[in-house]
Amino acid sequence: MNQDYIIPDNWSIIEEGFEPERVCSSESLFSIGNGAMGQRANFEEYYSGKTFQGSYIAGVYYPDKTKVGWWKNGYPEYFAKVLNAPNWIGINVKVNGEMLDLNTCKAVEEYRRELNMKEGWYSRTFKAKMPNDMVVKVEALRFLSLQEDEAGAIKYSVTPLNGDAEITLVPYLHTGIENKDTNWEEKFWEPLSVTESGVRAFATARTLKTKYTACTFMSNTVDIDGKILSLVPASENTTDYVSHTYVQSVAANSTITLYKYAGYVTSMNHVVDALEDAANKVLDTVTGLGFDGLLQTQKDAWAKVWEMADITIDGDVKAQQGIRFNIFQLNQTYTGADDRLNIGPKGFTGEKYGGSTYWDTEAYCIPFYMATKDEKVARSLLKYRYNQLDKAIENAGKLGFTNGAALYPMVTMNGEECHNEWEITFEEIHRNGAIAFAIFNYVRYTGDYSYVPEMGLEVLIAIARFWHQRATFSTNHNKYVILGVTGPNEYENNVNNNWYTNYLAQWCIHYAAENIEKIKAAYGADYARIMDKVQLSEEELTDWKKVADNMYFPYSEEHNVFLQQDGFLDKELITVANLDKSQRPINQKWSWDRILRSPYIKQADTLQGFYFFEDQFTKEELERHFDFYEPFTVHESSLSPCVHSIQAAVLNRMEQAYTFYLRTSRLDLDDYNKEVHEGLHITSMAGTWMSVVEGFGGMRVKDGMLSFEPRIPEQWNGFTFKVNFRNHVLKVNVTKEGTTFTVDGDKDVTILLNGEKATAKAVLKTT
Known part of the structure; x- marks a missing residue:
């Protein structure tokens, strides 16, 4: 059974009713972000139940040392981790001295979450009966500003319902954060300093190894029933924590509200020694707008996004x-x-999936951004790969490739391969083809050919060199074969002649050669510059074409289809329709050994090739292959x-x-x-x-x-x-x-x- 607790709505994601067992799922579903940072939908107040705390800063990562039983030549030295960043959403709440914790409350009623996608905000409301029998109503609204992308804001309101109460609100910053997926239980952040200035506080920390420095900041104001209070908070701080405590008597059915403005400034965008100054400037801007003003800029920014997307x-x-x-x-x-x-x-x-970038960007994301933004955004994604070409050549060199051949990484932050599974790191080489295809797709859609002479041709040449060297001449087939690969179907490892990979290799070589001729004819200065840099001879180009023109493609005459790989028909071909449903999903129920011997396909593989190169096949060919492979696809x-x-x-x-x-x-x-x-x-x-x-x-x-x-x-x-x-x-x-x-x-x-x-x-x- 699939989960079905999300209430259907045209513009919002809505959950009603508090169920502890679905807290972690909802933390994912109600996540918010603004391109520069993001957060899981963790509770602001303390929660002792099962939760997955997560805040993230774009581009900030840690090279967690790879954890494997035994080392192989060429193995990535680290597995990049998107770091769980310092936590700024926290607001501890006490009512008459008792900590508000939904996990220990006697009752939680009228619980509702909403992610308003039209306007870009997340809210949560509930009534809770606490162990001390106080009943409170809580309303929280939070967003990360698209316009001021280093900041976010929280409006957190508490209303005592069954009597007057002393309400304590403790907004805090915490830099002593750990990743759930750390390989060696290491801490990734080194706290540097905690400072305060009135209602503002700053906690600065630096990542170990990569030395990113982040100043996490907050500023708080409090009101009761809309009247701002001039409160001087009590403060508490340690090396990695700072909090401000506000204590106020609140009459029954009156509402105390904390406005928390917070976020990050980092050394990616500011001078390290001036981070606190930068944080103060951000706070000046957002507090000057006020919560309602900042929220209105959010609504306006999202309206602009939706107008196109x-x-x-x-x-x-x-x-x-x-x-x-x-x-x-x-x-x-x-x-x-x-x-x-x-x-x-x-x-x-x-x-x-700790790393920042997979082949997903080129195969799936670029079309979306080309069509819903403008060509500059897609061009930036292609430029990202060009900027990492030297690292891709270095990655290939670690595996024994020479002469400027490039193997783009399966997972990367800075161009280095950092995936920690050998069958993917070494064998899922079709990712190279996705990057070349993205260049073709970009030019086809935008009509902007300038990327190719400026940057793209160097990428295409390096990728073609890889395929030329990766192919092996088989005297048995009298063709070139590509051995020991994992195709898009990761339920087959170390197979020979994955059709999709072989087809991509052939296409990449032809496409590189075609563009070399085009640039030679029409972009003479670029051609001379590139050839001087890559030292490509006519003899090498001839060798490439020899490989491409004589590529082997496994084919079944019986089924009249290209075979996903040489040994596919050796499997026991039981379709998914005849697979016991209790065994699904097989990646959670079966051993890896059993999966690898099965005919089951994780995702489009041969059909991925028919998707990319649709115009090179007839509809009848597509139909035959779809009818053959989809029944085995889980x-x-x-x-x-x-x-x-x-x-x-x-x-x-x-x-x-x-x-x-x-x-x-x-x-x-x-x-x-x-x-x-x-x-x-x-x-x-x-x-x-x-x-x-x-x-x-x-x-x-x-x-x-x-x-x-x-x-x-x-x-x-x-x-x-x-x-x-x-x-x-x-x-x-x-x-x-x-x-x-x-x-x-x-x-x-x-x-x-x-x-x-x-x-x-x-x-x-x-x-």
Whole structure:
């Protein structure tokens, strides 16, 4: 059974009723972020029950030493960890001297959480009967400012209901934080100083090894029934903790409210010696706006995001809630404002997958950011990889590759490989192809070729050199083979001739060679600069092409399909439909040995190739491969349902496409894979966007034009979305009666609709 406690709503994620066993899951689902930092939805007040405390600062990481039983040559020395950052949300609450703790209360009633996605805030309300029989009502509202992205704010109100009470509020900062997933139980933060100035406090700490310095700050004000109190707080501090204590008598049914403004300034953006000054400037700004003023800037900023990024679905609230949740979390995780950053699979919602960047960015996220922001954001993500090219060459060198061959990391913070599982670090080399494909996809969509001569060609050459060296000539097949790999299906390790990997290798070499010729003909100065740098000879280029033109692809004449890998038909081919449901998910029920011998596919593998290179195969070929592989697919990767939804829509299997869409859009909300307590699946959320735009909308780029083949699920009355295509904002409105297109601006745009040219009409906005 999937969880079903999230109440369907078009614009909000809502939970009603306090259930301790779902606290950790809700901490993930109600997470907030602003691109520069993020937090799990931990309680502000003390909680003695099971919880997963988590606050995170973008780009701040720790190289936790890899923990393995035995070492292998080329093994990454560390596993990067997105650090659990100092905690600034904490507010201890006492009522008549008794600590408020929902885990020990006699009763918790009218409990409600809401994540308002339209306006970008998170709230929690409840009534609690405490062990001393005092009954209090608590209302808390919290957000991280998109505009002032080093700050957030909390409004925390307590109302005694059954008598006058002495209320104690203790807002605090704590830098003595540990990661749940530390390999060696090390602390990652070194406290440096704690200082105070009136109602402001500052706690500065530095990461061990990486030496990031963060000043965590707060400023507090208190009012009763709207009247601000001039209170001088009592303070307490240690080397890693500072608190301010406010004690006030509050009449029954009166409300005391604490306004807490807090956040981080770091050495990534400020001079270390001036961090406290920088924190004071941030506090001057946000306290000057006040809570309501800062909240209004938040609402305005999110309105601007939604104006471009929203997808509306008419007639299906769960589907609507799902897509908006995905779009909201993507925009909380990465805004494109800082090209040093990237998109981690858990974003700011948990510690699993410690590294910042996977191939998910190139394969799934770039299309979303290209279409809902502008090409500069996607270009920044590509520039991120170019800036790490030297490290990718160094990574390949550690594995024995030479001559400038590059292997981009599976997981990275700074370009170094830092994943701690050998079968992924050494073998999941298809990630190289995803980066080359992202360059192709960017040029195809934006029409901006300038990235290739400026940066991209060097990346493509280094990747082609890797594939050339990684292939082996087989006298048995009289072809080049690629041995010992893990494809996208991580339920097969150390296999030979994964079709997807071989196909990508061939394509990457051809694409690199094609662009070398293009730049030689049209960008002479760039060509000379690049060739001087990479020292590529005609002889080497000929050798590349020899490998690509003679690549081996395993094929079954019996089934008339490409084989996922050489030994796939040796398995006992029992479909998922005939797998005992009590054995699901197999990654939590079976041994790894049993999984590797099974035919079960974690996510699209061969079908991932058919998704990337759709125009190189017929619809009949897609149908054959879909019908062969999908029945063996357990969809236990977050990246799986979206690709299958798109392909089911292409095949006009709308019920199946819809089912996959619901699974991808509500993967976390309904906790399909029983793991949401660890954090959300941020990067796959971009795949959810693709399942609507590319799946149901049928959007492609053909001959430099947008092409649409819209289809609509039976459950929907209609849907709309916008895309920014080459600086034209196109709105698509699909109903059961037909599809209409409009363009924001003064120029019509020619598109393809079901293969025929059509005109999207310009609509000038009036002010």
